[in-house]
Amino acid sequence: MFIRAWNEYELSDLLIYADGLIDSHSGPLIDLSGLRQELDAGRIAPLPEEGSRASADAISWQFNDVRTRVDADMFVGEVGDIIDRLNGRPDSAGRCLAAVAAYLDDMSEDNRLLLRERYLAVPEHRRRRALRGRDDALRVLTTDVGDSSSETITAEDHADAVATLRSKLRRDADTAATNAAVRTRVQADGPVEATNPPIYIYSTRRPDLRGLSNYFPAPIAVDGQIYPTVAHAYWALSTDDVQWRDRIAAEPNPFHVSDLAAEAPRRPEWPKLRLAVMHRLLHIKYEQHPELARSLLVTGDAPMICAEHGVSDYWGEGGGNWIGRLLEVVRSELLAAEALRPSSPSPAE
Numbered sequence: 001m002f003i004r005a006w007n008e009y010e011l012s013d014l015l016i017y018a019d020g021l022i023d024s025h026s027g028p029l030i031d032l033s034g035l036r037q038e039l040d041a042g043r044i045a046p047l048p049e050e051g052s053r054a055s056a057d058a059i060s061w062q063f064n065d066v067r068t069r070v071d072a073d074m075f076v077g078e079v080g081d082i083i084d085r086l087n088g089r090p091d092s093a094g095r096c097l098a099a100v101a102a103y104l105d106d107m108s109e110d111n112r113l114l115l116r117e118r119y120l121a122v123p124e125h126r127r128r129r130a131l132r133g134r135d136d137a138l139r140v141l142t143t144d145v146g147d148s149s150s151e152t153i154t155a156e157d158h159a160d161a162v163a164t165l166r167s168k169l170r171r172d173a174d175t176a177a178t179n180a181a182v183r184t185r186v187q188a189d190g191p192v193e194a195t196n197p198p199i200y201i202y203s204t205r206r207p208d209l210r211g212l213s214n215y216f217p218a219p220i221a222v223d224g225q226i227y228p229t230v231a232h233a234y235w236a237l238s239t240d241d242v243q244w245r246d247r248i249a250a251e252p253n254p255f256h257v258s259d260l261a262a263e264a265p266r267r268p269e270w271p272k273l274r275l276a277v278m279h280r281l282l283h284i285k286y287e288q289h290p291e292l293a294r295s296l297l298v299t300g301d302a303p304m305i306c307a308e309h310g311v312s313d314y315w316g317e318g319g320g321n322w323i324g325r326l327l328e329v330v331r332s333e334l335l336a337a338e339a340l341r342p343s344s345p346s347p348a349e
Helices: 032-041 072-086 092-105 109-121 124-130 135-141 155-184 230-236 242-250 254-261 270-288 290-297 322-339
Strands: 002-005 008-011 053-056 059-062 199-201 220-222 225-227 304-306
Touching (some): 072 124, 092 124, 092 135, 109 135, 124 135, 199 322, 220 270, 225 230, 230 242, 230 270, 270 322, 290 322, 304 322
Parallel strands (some): 008 053, 199 304
Antiparallel strands (some): 053 059
16 A cells, blocks of 8 residues: 655555554544545555655655556455454455355345345455356346346346356355365374465565565575575576676666566576576575574464565466465475474583
C-alpha cells in the first residue's frame, strides 16, 4: 500500500486489527468506511497513478506503464475479508461457497439470487483463487437466462454450471475426508501441516521481514564480483555479456535492474538455469549475512510466499512462487547445517 505525501508516495504496511480498526500510517486509526474515504481522497492507494514517484527506505522510483486489476472496491473488500478471517468468521468467499451448497441442496430462484449476491461480494481480483476453480461456473449460474450483456446465457448453460459445481463439491468432500484421515493418523516425525501461518515476502518496512526481499541492500560476492542485491546478481548472471553484467551490477535502483537486463542478451538455455542460479544466490546471501539467516530461521516452518511487485508469475505468488519455495529450501539447509553440526565434546572429568 502507498501513502501519499505531497507529490510522492511512500510504500508502507497496512495494519489490520481484528476489531475492525486499520492503521494506514496516514493519520488516526480508521474503519472500513474511513479506508474507503482515504482511497477516494487519494491519500492512500493500492498502486499510484502513472508518472507518480514513490519511495521505500532509501530507494525511490517512478511509476510507468501502471497496470492493476484492483480498484478501491476490491481493495476495501479484501481488507474486510481479512478482518473476517482474523475473527474466525467466513470471509466473502466462504459465504459464497456456503451459498453454493445451499443452492445445490434447494435450487430455488431465491437461493440463486442469494448466491449471486454472495458471488458479487467476493472481490473480483480474488474470485478465481478464493473460489477454488468455481468462478466460471458461478459467473454463468448467477447470470439470468437470456441475459446477453456479455454472452447469451441459456438454461443448458445453467445446467452445465450446476453439474460442474456438484462435481467440485464431491471432489472437495473426498479431499476433506482424505485430509481428515491423514490428520488423525499419528505421525512419527511431527505434524503434517505447517504450524505457522504463511509469510508474504515483499519490500516492507518491517525490520523482521524486509531483509528477506531480493531487493534488500545486502551485497553478495559471487565469483569475485560484488552485487548490491540478489536481484542485481540474478539479472547480471542472466547474460554472458561482460559489459552488460557490469552495467546491471552498477544500476543504483534494484527495482530497475530487470528493465535494464531486458535489453541484454540472455544466456543460452537461461530458462533451464535460472532456478539453480537463484538457489545458489539465495544460499550465498544467507551464508554471507548471518543476521539475515537468523531472520529467515525465525520464520519457523511458515510457508513463504513471494508477493514482490514486479516479479514474474514464475517467481511470485501468481504462479510458481519459486522464490518463496527456494527460501523454504534455503531455510531447511540452514537448519540442517545447525542440526548436523558435531556437538562439542563434554569436558573431561
